[in-house]
Every structure is written in C-alpha cells, then in structure tokens.
Amino acid sequence: MAARVTAHRDYTIAKIDDRIYSGFLEHLGRAIYSGIYEPGHPTADAQGFRGDVAEVVKALQMPFVRYPGGNFVSSYNWEDGIGPREDRPTRLDLAWHTSESNEIGIHEFMDWCEIVDTKPMLALNLGSRGLDEARNFVEYVNGPTGAYWGDLRKKNGRAEPWNCRLWCLGNEMDGPWQIGQKTAHEYGRLSGEVAKALRAFDKSLELVVCGSSNPKMPTYPEWERIVLEHTYESVDYLSLHMYSQNKAKNTAEYLALSETLDRYIGTIQSVINVVKANKRSKHDVAICFDEWNVWYHSHEQDKAILQGMEGWPKAPRLLEDIYNFEDVLQVGLTLNTFIRRADVVKIACIAQIVNVIAPIMTEPGGPVWRQTTYWPFLLTSLYGRGTALRLAVASPTYDTETAGEVPYLDIAGVQDDAGRTITFFAVNRHPDRAITTAVSLEGFAAAKVVDHQVMTHPDLRAVNTMEQPDLIAPKPGTGAAVEGGILHLTLPPYSWQMIRVGV
Template sequence: MKAKVTAHRDYTIAKIDDRIYSAFLEHLGRAIYTGIYEPGHPTADKNGMRQDVMDLVRDLKIPYVRYPGGNFVSAYNWEDGIGPQDQRPTRLDLAWHTSESNKVGIHEFMDWCDSAGTKAMLAINLGSRGLDEARNFVEYVNGPTGSHWGDLRKKNGREAPWDVRMWCLGNEMDGPWQVGHKTAEEYGRLANETAKTLRAFDKSLELIVCGSSNADMKTYPEWERIVLEHTYESVDLISLHMYFANRAKNTANYLALNAKLDNYIGTIESVINLVKANKRSKRDVHISFDEWNVWYHSNAQDRAILEGNSGWPHAPRLLEDIYNFEDVLQVGCILNTFIRKSNVVKVACIAQLVNVIAPIMTEPGGAAWRQSIYYPYYFASIYGRGKALQLAVTCPGYDADVADNVPFIDISGTHDEEAGTLSFFAVNRHATESFELDLALQGFGAATVIDHQVMTHSDLNAVNSLTDQAAVVPHKGSGAQVADGRLQAKLPPHSWQMIRVKLA
C-alpha cells in the first residue's frame, strides 16, 4: 500500500512554540517523593534530588514543568511548603486521599528546575482559596525584597525573585470532583478578578485560565465561552486536558483517538474566535494543553487508595501506568496532532513526568528507567522544532468509533531553518500492512537522509521494566532515501518512526 505526501517549503502552519514539549509534576503518588526527591538515594544531591532522574529529564530538554497540581492544588496552601523543612506541617490531601509532608515546596522545586534545565509553570489554588492568596503567592515568588513577601522569601534562603512568567488560574474548575468546584459564571468572574490583580503587580505575566477538563464534560464547550466572556481581555491562554485509554482492547479504535483530540482543539479554537469577535478584540488567546497522556492501565489497582480504604498513606504507588508498545503509537499520534495544531496550541504538558502516568519510572533506592513512551516524546522534543509543515496526505483510511476515514498513516513534519533540517514523524496504524511512503519535497532543493529511527514490536503489550529496561526501544532504520526530490521509506505495520533530512 502507498501513502503519498507533499511538503512544500512555503506551506507552513505556524512556528512551533517549544513549550508544546513541556511536562507536569504534581504532589501525587510517587511523582515527587521517591520520584524526583529521595534523600539517601545513591545519586541524591545535597538537596535530596535524584540525579539519575535529573539526567533523564535533562535529555528531554523540557521547556517548562507545571507544578504543584493538578487536583492537588485546589486544596493546597503554598505557605506549607516554605520555611525549615522540619517545621512544615503534614496535611491530608483530599484530591488523592493521601498525606503530604511538604518536604518539597516552592524553594525545592525551583532549585530542581534550575538543575534540570527547565522553567516553572506554577498553578494557583482557586478552589479552596482565592484572590488574596493568589496575590501573595505571586509576590512571594516574584516580588522584590523590601516588601513583606520578598523579605520572607529572603529569610527562607532566596533573596532574588524567581521571575516565574507562567501562572495557571486554578485547575479543572469545571469538574465536580474538584475541591472548590464552580460554575462557569462563578469561576469566570473569580479568574478575571484574580488576573486583573496579578496584572496590577506585573502586566507581563502570562496567565492561563481553566477550560474544560475533557471533551466529554456536559458543560463543554459552553464553559469555555462563558469563562472567556469574563476573562478574554485579561488572560493569554485557556487550558484543555485529555487522557487516552484502550479499555475495550480495540487497537484500531484506540489509535484513532487523536481524531477526537483534533476536534476538541478545533472546537475551542472556534469558541476563542467567537468570543474575540463578540468583544471586537485585537488580542489573541491560545490553548495550553497542559495535561495529556495515556491513562488507564493502573485504574483497578488505584481504587483502594482513592476510595479511602488504605487510610492516608504518604507517597503510595498511584497512577503508575506501565506503558506498552501500543502506547508508543498513541503518544506518537498525539504529538503529531499538537504539531499540526501549532497555530493555536502554544503549550502542552505531558502528564506526568516521573512515576505517575509518566515516561520515567523509578525504584526507591534503586534504578530509574525510560518507559516505552519516553522515546516518541524525546525525539519530538529534540527534533520537532521550527515551523510545522502543512502536509498534503493521500492514503487509505478506516472507520472508527470516534471518526470515519481515519488515515492509516498519521504524519507530521517540521522545518528547522536554522539547522537546515526537515523532521517527519509517522505512525502506521495498520495492523498487518506495510506502506510505501512517497513524500515529495517541493521547494527545498537537494536533501539527504541523516537520521532514521524506528520503533516496532511483535507484541503490542511489550513493556520496559526494572528488570528489562530495553524491551521497547528505537533502532536505526534502513532504506529511507531522497531521490529526485522525493523521500521514500517503508512504514511497517504498527510502527512509529522519525526520518530527518539535511537540506543542502
């Protein structure tokens, strides 16, 4: 079977915002404790942060990490995480029915970001708290000394402001499960007043308002319209979240789910344009897709803790999905969607980064390793930069639960003009058929294949584990070449691959 694709130098979607390769760390399960932080671990630094994990994070070149939640943030007192560690209170976390020691707070996290080569995207509690606490938090993080909060930060060991630019105004406030859940009208008014107050402190802050928790919410997409009617002139981005599951064990339907993601993004883009038109505004609001990943493998084992049958454990194993090869294909399709929607999606955060539905796993006191999904995320983050190409694709498709005529080949392309390279990321959704890729490179001149990475496996359920950390890994591809201005390669059944081309 054949897949014909055309890439033209002059037909681009947008410059890709590097922040679409961001991540998320929440005080949930072992994401923080025995994830990034484990004093006494053989690799721990003076701050108790695991260096083996740090190395894996650095390799990903993550622009931003969202913190500290998530559902956790909606009942979180940020003040609990400052001052001497041995004097910080232990609190009960109502979101995940666990206990929080507060050994890691804003100081420890910001130090970790510096060491990991990333920046912080901080979330504010607009669930159980409100405008004044938000203002105080921002002043503590970014305010000058000579004022109350700046002087308190200095007393706690940090004189210079951290200058955090990105702030989330709450988390999933449309969700009935959320502590402090609000209607769209209630939340929109609070978010707008909070945004106005924060802008009185610093007009240059980048503020993110809560959109729908997922595309199946009964209030979607009216929630976005109402919230943006309140906040359009005072915020910069609206957040969306989506998780992907194959509970029915139907691979074809599972791998078509990014069609739903595409529609979700497109719908909210339309809502943004509607509100902009209604307000006769010149401002643009974009999308921060700040939670996304596969999440379903661990649901059954998590139930006892989440239902409160285990008391209030500290940092238990929660949401520890062990990802298989099938999930590699899914994550590849999701990342392709973000690249193709780069005109409106300016931030995206894989949820989460370590242990909790994460590409990186750790063993307490032991090793850290890459899950199967680490690799498509890694290659997209490193090489999926520059301009997103508007590809014309012709190939057979199939009908799935979420959409008809889903193309068997899901592909995205990027043009890094500074590096003089093209990168193509392709997923073959077909279970049994290979495709011959015929990709016309128009307007680029002479080109040569410089890298070809392939992920295939005979078992869709194959996973990486503590005892076998390399069961699902990429390998060098063969046969890809550019001839007469056409990139040609073979795409095996159920495969992910990246092909990079150097332009003359």
C-alpha cells in the first residue's frame, strides 16, 4: 500500500500556538490527592508535592494548566481553599459525589505551577455562583494590595499578585449534569456581564466562554451562536470538549473519530465567522479545546461512587482509565488534528494530567509511571512547535459509519521557528498492511533524517503498568531516508511515528 505527500515551504496553515500542549488538573479522584500531592511520600517536598510526579509532568512542557475544574468548579467556593489549612472546611462535592478537604487551594496550586514550570488557566464558578464571586476571585489572584482582596492575599502569605492572564467563564454550562446548568441565553447574558466586569478590572485578560460540551449535544451548534451573540466582543476564546470512546471495540470506527473532531472544529469555526459577520466585528474569537482525551475504560468501575453508593469518599480511584496501545493512535490523531487546525485552535488541554484519565499514573507511597499515551503527547509537545505545513496527501481510504471515507494515512507537518527542521507525525490506521510513503519536500534545501521514533505493538490492548512501565514506548525507527528531495518511509500497520528532517 502506497501514499504520497507533498510538503512545500511556502504552503502553510498558521503559526502553532504552543498552548495547544496544555493540561488540566481538577479536584477529582486522585488527580491532586496522592497524584501531585502526597505528604509523606519519599519524594515529597516540604509542601507535600511529589517530586517524582513533578519531574514527569515538567518534561511535557505544558504551557498552561487549567484548574480547578471541570464539573467540580460549578459548585466550588474558592474561598474554602485559602487561609490556614486547619481552618479550611471539608465540603461535599456534588459533581463527583466525594468529599473535598481543601488542603490544596489557589496558593498551593500556584506554587505547584512554578515547580513544574507552567502557568495557570483558572476557571470561575458560574454554576452555583455568579458575577460577584467571579470578580472577587480575579481580584484576589491579580489585584494590588491596598484593597480588600489583595490585602487578604497578602495576609495569607502572598503579597505580589500572580497576574493570571487566562480565565474560563464557567464549565460545560449546557450540560444537564452540571450544577447550575443554564440555557444558552441565560448563560450568554451571565458570561457577558462577568466578562464586562473583568474587563473593567483589567482589559488585558484573556477570557474563555463555554461552547458545547460535545458535538452530540441537542443544542449544538445553536448554543455557540446564541452565546457568542451575547459575548462576542468581550471574549477571546470559545471552549469545546470531546472525549474519544471505543466501547464497541471496533478499531476502524474508533480511529475515525479524529475526522469527527475535525468537522466539529470546522463547524464551530463557521459559527464564529457568522457571528463576526453579523456583528460587523473586527474582533477575532478562537477555539480553546480545553478538554480532550480518550475516556471510556473506567465507566463501569466508577458507577458505585458516582451514584452515591459509597458515601462521600475522599480522593477515591475515579476515572482511572488504563490506556492501551490503541489509545496511542487516537491521541496521535487528535494532536495531528489540532496541528492542522492551528489557524483556529489556539489552546488545548489534555484532560487530565495525573491518575484521572491521565498520561501519568501513581501509586500511593509508591512509584510514578507513564501510560502509553504519555509518549505521543510528549514528543508532539517537544517537536510540534513552529508553523503547521499545509500538506497535500494522497492516501488509500476505508469506509466508516462514523465519518464516511477515512484515509489510512493521517499525517501532520511542522517547521520549527528557526526553519531548520521539519517534523512529521504520522499514523497508519490499517490493521495489517504497511504504508510505503513518499514525502516530496518542495522548496527546502538539502535534507536528511535526524530523528525517527516509532510506536507499534502486535497487541492493541497492551498497557503499561507499575510492574512493566515501559512495555509501550517509542523505539528508534529504521529505513527512513531522504533521496533527491523525497523522504521515503514505511509505516507499519497500526503505528504512530515521528520523523524529524533537518533542512
């Protein structure tokens, strides 16, 4: 099976915003407690943050981390997480039917961000609360001393403002599962007024308004249109969410979901353009895809807790999907989609980072290990920065119910900012046939392969475990070479590859 690709130096999509490699950390399950934070762990620092976890998180080079939710934020009182720990209340979290000790709050999260070299993307509660609480939280985080909230922050140990620039106006407010669900008009009016208040405080803040929780919502895409009619001039990003599932164990259909993702993005881009035109606006609103991942492996095991059959446990094992090799391909396909949509997707957050539908797992008192999906995210984050190339691809296809005709070869190309390296990320969707691929490098100087990493495995269900943490990991590839301005490579069946070409 053969495919042809053309990469031309002058045919580009857009500069990739590094923030598409961001993450998400929610007060949910063991994401925080026994995830990033475990006092008494052999690697814990003086604040109780696990050093082994911080090391593998930092390696991902996530520009931003979204916090504290997620569904959790829609009934969260941020004031519960400030002041002396012994005075902080334990609350019952209605989103995940667990108890929250509030040992970790905004001060601790900000400290952790510094440890792992990332920046905060903070979410405001527009479910059970509203404008005044949102304004107060922003002023507590960013306001000067000499006024009430800045002085309270100073009293709690931090005199200087954190200067958080990126704020989410609620979470999934269209969802019937959400505490404080709203209609599009209700939410549009509220978020528009909150945005106005935050702009009065600081015009330079970047604001994210909620779009559809997923493309299957009955209100999609009319929700986006209505919300943007209320908020277009006041916000910078529209938030989208999508999780990939393979409950039917049909790999061909599963790997077609990235085509659905691409169409989701395209549809919302069109809605944004329509609202912009209707308003005769010069302002641009981009997409913030601040929740995405594979999520379905843990659904059955989570039911007892989520239905309240186990009371209100603290930091239980919730949403702990154990990812297999098949999921490596899905994560690679998703990241390729974001690269190819670099003109409109400016922020994306893998949900989440540790233990909860996460690329990183921990054992209390024990080790940390990388799930299978850690690796495509790591390598794409490290080398998928620069300018997205507009590739011309000719590939054999297969027919799906999910997305119609789907190419067996999925490929994205990135030229680094220095113009010295082109990196290709490629997935072969075919179950048993290799794809011999010729990539024509047009307009580039003499080239040679400088790095080639391959992920493949005969068992799609193979996983990394605490006992075998490196079973699924990248391995050096062979056979890729540039001859006469053409990159020749072979993609094994069901494989993910990264090929870096020096030019």
